[in-house]
Amino acid sequence: MYDYDYYYPTTSGSGAAAAGLGAGLLLVVLLISLIPTIIMIISMWKIFKKAGKNGWEAIVPVYNIITLLQIVDINPLFILVSLIPFVGGIADVVLMIVAYIRLTQGFSKSGGYVAGLILLPIVFFPMLAFGKNDWDASKIDRNMMSFLNNKSASTAGPAPADAPAEPTTAPETTPADPVAPAEPVAPAEPVAPAAPAEPVAPAEPVAPETPADPTTPPQTL
Numbered sequence: 032m033y034d035y036d037y038y039y040p041t042t043s044g045s046g047a048a049a050a051g052l053g054a055g056l057l058l059v060v061l062l063i064s065l066i067p068t069i070i071m072i073i074s075m076w077k078i079f080k081k082a083g084k085n086g087w088e089a090i091v092p093v094y095n096i097i098t099l100l101q102i103v104d105i106n107p108l109f110i111l112v113s114l115i116p117f118v119g120g121i122a123d124v125v126l127m128i129v130a131y132i133r134l135t136q137g138f139s140k141s142g143g144y145v146a147g148l149i150l151l152p153i154v155f156f157p158m159l160a161f162g163k164n165d166w167d168a169s170k171i172d173r174n175m176m177s178f179l180n181n182k183s184a185s186t187a188g189p190a191p192a193d194a195p196a197e198p199t200t201a202p203e204t205t206p207a208d209p210v211a212p213a214e215p216v217a218p219a220e221p222v223a224p225a226a227p228a229e230p231v232a233p234a235e236p237v238a239p240e241t242p243a244d245p246t247t248p249p250q251t252l
Contacts, residue, residue, distance in 0.1 A: 067153050077160035082137070082168075100126070103133035104171060106181040129179060133171045138164045 075089035082102045089095050097107040109126060113119035128145070135144040138159055147155035173180050 070153060071156060074156040074160040078134075078156070078166075081160070081166045083166070099130060099134075101181060102168075103130050103137065104168065104173060104181050105130060105133070105179045109179060126179075129176055132175070134159070136171050137166050137168055138162065139167065139170060140164070 072090055075095065076086040079089045079098065079102070080086050084098055084102065088098045096110060100107045100110070105126065109122070112122040113126075115122070128149070131145045131148045132142070135142070135148070138144075140159070144155060144159070147158075
């Protein structure tokens with residue numbers, strides 16, 4: 032009787048290596064996929080800071096959209112339209128386009144940036160965030176679809192921290208009314224000349240005293 036010794040190769044070692052390789056590849060893919068997310072978070076954080084908001088508001092879901100609409104002066108209540116069936120998707124697209132247009136206007140960028148923010152956000156959002164242009168809400172064209180404007184909030188927007196103070200204008204002074212010329216004074220009437228004094232009559236001559244008679248004796252009392 033023959034004794035056959037069969038050898039069956041085990042696959043436990045190769046299986047563990049394959050599993051480890053698969054886990055490593057999955058981790059690499061996960062890290063690579065997180066890079067765009069991290070770049071977008073940093074960029075939005077910087078943009079919010081430039082617009083005078085807190086950076087952490089850019090990483091809170093839903094709240095970051097509300098804050099972005101407030102920055103570009105759009106009433107955040109319009110995001111409720113996205114809950115309406117069939118209309119919500121179109122409303123989201125319109126809000127996104129208008130928000131991106133106003134965002135580029137606030138950073139003094141041209142219309143080409145709008146297409147860049149939509150098609151290549153991973154490139155154009157960092158360009159807005161780390162560009163030299165500061166945020167200026169006064170440059171937003173609020174006449175475009177003005178019904179979206181956030182009328183309950185101030186549209187002036189926060190001023191940048193390093194913005195120079197506006198020069199103070201001197202108060203306007205109203206010129207004084209011209210003084211009317213004084214009326215000419217009528218000349219005084221001429222004074223009548225005084226009447227000549229009457230001539231003084233000459234005094235009458237005093238008669239000389241008669242000398243006493245030397246022969247007449249003096250009278251005795």
